[in-house]
Amino acid sequence: MLDRLDHALRARPERPAVLTATRGGAPRVRATRGELAELSDAFAAALHARGLRAGDTVGVAVRPGPRALAVLLALWRLGLRGAVLDPGAGPEVLRARLALARPSLVLADAAAQAVAGWARPLARRARLALPDLAELGPVATVGPRLPGCAPGLDLGATRAGVPVHGGSDGDRDDDAVIVFTSGTTSRPRAVVHTRAGLAAGMETVSALFAAARPDEPVLGGTFFVLVPALTRGAPVALPARSPRVLARQLRRLRPQDTYLTPPQLRDALGAGARFGGRVWTGSAPASAELLGRVRDAGADEAWGVYALTELFPAAAVESREKAAFEGPGDLVGAPLPGVRAEVSAGPDAQLLLSGPAARHRYLGEEPDPWVRTGDRARLDGAGRIVLEGRSKDMVLRRAENIYPGLYEPALHVPGVELGVLVGVPAGDGDERLVAVVQPRRGTAEATLRAALSEPLRGMGTARPDALVFAEIPLSGRSRKPDRPATAALAAALLKGGRT
Known part of the structure; x- marks a missing residue:
């Protein structure tokens, strides 16, 4: 999918790729497809010039948008492993996560550095501004620098000799991305996806979001929305943060597909938003009542997506099917193609998932084909997943x-x-x-x-x-x-x- 995206961006360079909204909700082109491809090439050349090679780890603390996507494409091209960092996690958590991932370089935009409180020490040394972390690698600023930020990544590096690692079959078992999830400060937990697993997840999303109108916009901000939509030719609008602006954005843009989290949906509905086309939500529980409100607000379909950091996506259910369910528990739908679901024996009745898009392992642990979700569940007569709550709750x-x-x-x-x-x-x-x-x-x-x-x-x-x-x-x-x-x-x- 990422290889196809790279080719698709270059095939129609003049077309808009990423849109943002003005205060009035009108779409504004943030980056064209050609600009996104050009930025990806520049990042790849800069990282290669710094001596980074396939298998090295790069920490990424860049806000969702064109730069973050260009960084992802550059890492994929070079065969690098990206460790997604949350700058707002706090110094102690960040320290533990970096100690586990040990990146050769951290890429951070100015906002991430400010949130993490890195700026002042980074002015003295281009390294993470946390105690005793100098050995974990330098920091480079992606995008505009502010006073006190780390030195910028050199985007003028020569592009001659930069390898293309993304297309070979022999590297599919290589690590692609590390995403930190649960765990404690002393023992963080990190999900590792291989290149094959990441590709399988994006293929599943692409099939789920398949649209007949490739040039019409999609609203959403995650990589699993950006990549499939851009690959099929649709421009992607990043959701406005303000609910009122988001409501105006929906009215002006009229996206064919909209992906928002349940809190974003509730806020948008509270601001009087109207929907159209298909609306997708996940990352947090979405009730049948919430999905019904979205359809009442104009959506043709409203879908709840059951996904985990370890397997995205796992199942999906449309609002009418969810509303018709009368049994106890929360219906999240049938497992998507390629996903296997089982319920463990014993009193905990924990949902186990497996499939091509499942994480390969937790960092520092042995591979395991089954993801233990922590969700109590049962499979109904139609093989659909019905959640019965978190075991720890x-x-x-x-x-x-x-x-x-x-x-x-x-x-x-x-x-x-x-x-x-x-x-x-x-x-x-x-x-x-x-x-x-x-x-x-x-x-x-x-x-x-x-x-x-x-x-x-x-x-x-x-x-x-x-x-x-x-x-x-x-x-x-x-x-x-x-x-x-x-x-x-x-x-x-x-x-x-x-x-």
């Missing part, structure tokens, strides 16, 4: 194990923006089960309390001990519900007499 109440994910879909009645079940300590190792519900703007709590009475009764022995209304804290890049913070909030509200 289990609540222990009166010696009964309660998995919130099995019951949370019932909380998403009309007027509910977001709803979760959390455990609050009740003494002697027991917990109270609390439903925390975030009302949609303009919906009265009394109305929601009445609408929720029947769903709560229908939970049987898992009926919550209390119902509280509050804005649910979110965390991480995908802005998933922060369960520990929500549990602490629920405990404080109950202590204050809010039930």
Whole structure:
């Protein structure tokens, strides 16, 4: 896919590739296809001139957009392994992750360096501004430099003799990318995808997003949206950060496909956004109610995509199929082509996934063909995946194990923006089960309390001990519900007499 993208960009260099939005939502060309190919060539030449060779690791802390995509293409061309770094993770976490990945070079834009607090020390030494990290390699600035940033990457390096590593079959088992996921500061965990696995994942996405109108725009900001869309000739618009501007952007652009996270969808709907074509969402749970609202707002189809850092994507379900599901749990759809799904034996009933797009291994560990998702699940009679909650989110109440994910879909009645079940300590190792519900703007709590009475009764022995209304804290890049913070909030509200 990345090889085909490189050829596709050069075939129509004058066409727009990446769009951004003005405050009024009008599309603005951020980069043409030719400019993207040219930037990729310049990055490849600069990295090769610095002595980087196939198999070396390059840390990448560059915001999504043309530069980040050009860096990815350059790494792919040279056979380099990219380690995706989150500059906002904090010094201790960043230190542990860099110690594990040991990049030969870190590429960072000025914003990433500012967020990470690297700028001042980098003015003294072009190295990571974290204690005792000088041995982990230098830093080079990608894009405009600000005062205190590391020296810029030399984009004037000669391009003669730069190898093309991307097209050979013999390198398909080589590492392509490292993405950090769970783990602690002392023991970070990093997912390693090979070149073959990364290519398989992008092929799956391309088949899922297949469109009949290659020149019409797509709205989305992730690599798994950018690469397939640009390969088939569609320009990609990066979503505006402001919900109001995003709503205007959708109106002006009228994309054939839109990919937004559930929080972005909720914010856009709150700003009065109208949709069209197909809308896709993932990275965090998407309820049938949310997908239904997207279709009510004009989308022809609204899809929930079940994906993990270890396997993207794994399954998908359209809003009408999800809404028609009446059993307990969260239907996320049938496994996509090539994906195998099994449920482990025993009480944890954990979902196991495998397939060509699955991660090869965790960095520092042996390869394993099966991804242990941490999700409790079952496969229904049609072979579809039904999630029953995260194993680690289990609540222990009166010696009964309660998995919130099995019951949370019932909380998403009309007027509910977001709803979760959390455990609050009740003494002697027991917990109270609390439903925390975030009302949609303009919906009265009394109305929601009445609408929720029947769903709560229908939970049987898992009926919550209390119902509280509050804005649910979110965390991480995908802005998933922060369960520990929500549990602490629920405990404080109950202590204050809010039930």
